[in-house]
Amino acid sequence: MKTTFLCIAALGLAGLVRAQSSTTFPAAMTVTLEQCITLALQNQPVVRQADLQKQIADNSVEQTRRSQLPTLLGVSNQALNFGRNVDPFTNGIVNNRITTNNAGLNLNWVVFNGFQLKHTLDQQNLLARASQHDADATRNNVTLNTLLAYLQVLSAQDMLAASEVQVSVARAQVERMEKLVKAGTVSPYNLYDARSQLANDDMQRVQAQTNLNTAHLALLQALNLPSGTLLAVARLETDPQHTARLANPASVNAHMLYEQARSIMPDVLAADLRTKAAQKGVDIARGLAYPTVSLLANWGTAFSSAARQVMMGNELVEQPTSAFVTVGEQVYPVRMLSPVSSQERINYFRQLDNNQFKAIGFSVRVPILNGFQVRYRTTNARLQQQLAESQGEDVRRTLRQAVDQAVTAWQNAYDRYVALDQQVTVLQQSYKAAEARYNAGLLNAVDYNLAKSNLDRASVNLIQARYETLLRAKVAEFYRNGTL
Numbered sequence: 335m336k337t338t339f340l341c342i343a344a345l346g347l348a349g350l351v352r353a354q355s356s357t358t359f360p361a362a363m364t365v366t367l368e369q370c371i372t373l374a375l376q377n378q379p380v381v382r383q384a385d386l387q388k389q390i391a392d393n394s395v396e397q398t399r400r401s402q403l404p405t406l407l408g409v410s411n412q413a414l415n416f417g418r419n420v421d422p423f424t425n426g427i428v429n430n431r432i433t434t435n436n437a438g439l440n441l442n443w444v445v446f447n448g449f450q451l452k453h454t455l456d457q458q459n460l461l462a463r464a465s466q467h468d469a470d471a472t473r474n475n476v477t478l479n480t481l482l483a484y485l486q487v488l489s490a491q492d493m494l495a496a497s498e499v500q501v502s503v504a505r506a507q508v509e510r511m512e513k514l515v516k517a518g519t520v521s522p523y524n525l526y527d528a529r530s531q532l533a534n535d536d537m538q539r540v541q542a543q544t545n546l547n548t549a550h551l552a553l554l555q556a557l558n559l560p561s562g563t564l565l566a567v568a569r570l571e572t573d574p575q576h577t578a579r580l581a582n583p584a585s586v587n588a589h590m591l592y593e594q595a596r597s598i599m600p601d602v603l604a605a606d607l608r609t610k611a612a613q614k615g616v617d618i619a620r621g622l623a624y625p626t627v628s629l630l631a632n633w634g635t636a637f638s639s640a641a642r643q644v645m646m647g648n649e650l651v652e653q654p655t656s657a658f659v660t661v662g663e664q665v666y667p668v669r670m671l672s673p674v675s676s677q678e679r680i681n682y683f684r685q686l687d688n689n690q691f692k693a694i695g696f697s698v699r700v701p702i703l704n705g706f707q708v709r710y711r712t713t714n715a716r717l718q719q720q721l722a723e724s725q726g727e728d729v730r731r732t733l734r735q736a737v738d739q740a741v742t743a744w745q746n747a748y749d750r751y752v753a754l755d756q757q758v759t760v761l762q763q764s765y766k767a768a769e770a771r772y773n774a775g776l777l778n779a780v781d782y783n784l785a786k787s788n789l790d791r792a793s794v795n796l797i798q799a800r801y802e803t804l805l806r807a808k809v810a811e812f813y814r815n816g817t818l
Contacts, residue, residue, distance in 0.1 A: 438634025448621025
């Protein structure tokens with residue numbers, strides 16, 4: 335079963351799935367295989383989780399792409415200074431309470447850093463594509479589970495129908511024996527044998543009904559529906575027996591089938607992309623050894639509540655000085671006339687306009703010694719690359735083995751179906767002859783029941799082989815072109 339799950343990855347996604355607008359069905363409504371697959375893809379949480387992982391990977395790509403743009407920061411500082419401090423407007427020492435405010439813009443653009451940003455973007459793109467293939471693989475697994483559950487229901491229905499036919503035949507035989515015993519034509523032990531055979535056939539019918547109930551539950555679980563949901567499955571458009579007769583694997587080459595599958599299987603494609611992403615990781619690690627060149631630009635301004643401007647008036651006043659002059663041995667003090675001045679507070683916006691400063695430049699950072707981080711990160715990146723290559727080889731090896739097993743299982747199922755078909759044909763003729771002899775009183779009940787049991791057992795085996803051959807044929811068909 336595990337091999338079968340690995341074999342069919344996206345069995346019905348391209349050929350069987352058609353868009354359905356409804357996600358729920360009323361009780362006992364008949365649903366087709368296409369509707370079941372669509373419903374399973376809508377209801378299974380793993381599909382939603384795979385889509386979210388893809389969205390996360392796409393967001394990482396966009397984030398890495400935008401990280402190549404310059405960074406622009408706006409800065410604003412507001413402070414209230416007490417006691418002895420420096421006036422940022424005059425750079426003088428003051429002992430007052432001062433309110434200050436600084437504002438500015440800082441631009442930083444990494445022009446070159448060893449192509450690390452470029453290689454990181456390439457790596458994220460590869461991982462995003464791998465996530466898309468992972469989502470496809472998840473959908474394929476859900477599709478396969480639904481297909482297997484659907485075929486199990488059909489097989490269980492056919493086996494139940496065969497069991498009901500066996501019960502009908504055995505009941506008719508009991509009724510006939512009862513009439514013959516009453517007429518005295520046959521002995522009573524023939525009636526006991528007929529009733530025993532009826533009990534065995536009825537037990538087989540009950541077992542077939544139990545198997546059908548189990549198959550219905552497995553289908554509901556594949557669709558993620560409550561166990562009480564009543565669904566009736568539609569028969570496949572192509573008769574399984576006709577398909578099985580045509581599904582002859584004699585012309586299929588396992589190696590050629592593997593080469594075709596390797597180019598379309600999402601698991602393999604995802605592994606190859608992760609290997610390429612690991613190679614980009616080596617380039618990123620090597621970029622740490624290169625210089626980093628950045629373009630810088632700054633603009634800023636400032637405000638201080640202590641900022642004052644001196645205003646000179648038109649009025650003159652006489653002020654004494656320490657100077658003096660001597661005239662005729664008489665000393666006279668020197669006085670001077672000066673205009674009246676006053677101080678005014680400079681308003682906020684005027685200070686912002688007057689105190690602007692601008693700067694532009696570039697910086698170069700050259701790694702000289704950083705604890706051998708470049709060496710260790712490069713070594714680790716190479717090991718990650720080798721690990722990804724090994725994992726890719728393991729995925730391809732698993733695929734090759736799965737293809738070989740699928741082709742072999744298909745051939746075995748087809749050979750078994752052909753042999754069982756011939757066996758049923760022979761046993762039908764043998765049973766008809768035994769029934770005629772038994773009705774004529776020329777054959778005992780033991781031999782008659784043995785002939786009937788052999789035919790019943792071969793018929794049930796033929797039903798199972800029919801669906802097994804159909805499933806194995808679908809596996810090879812998917813490996814050939816990725817569609818059903």
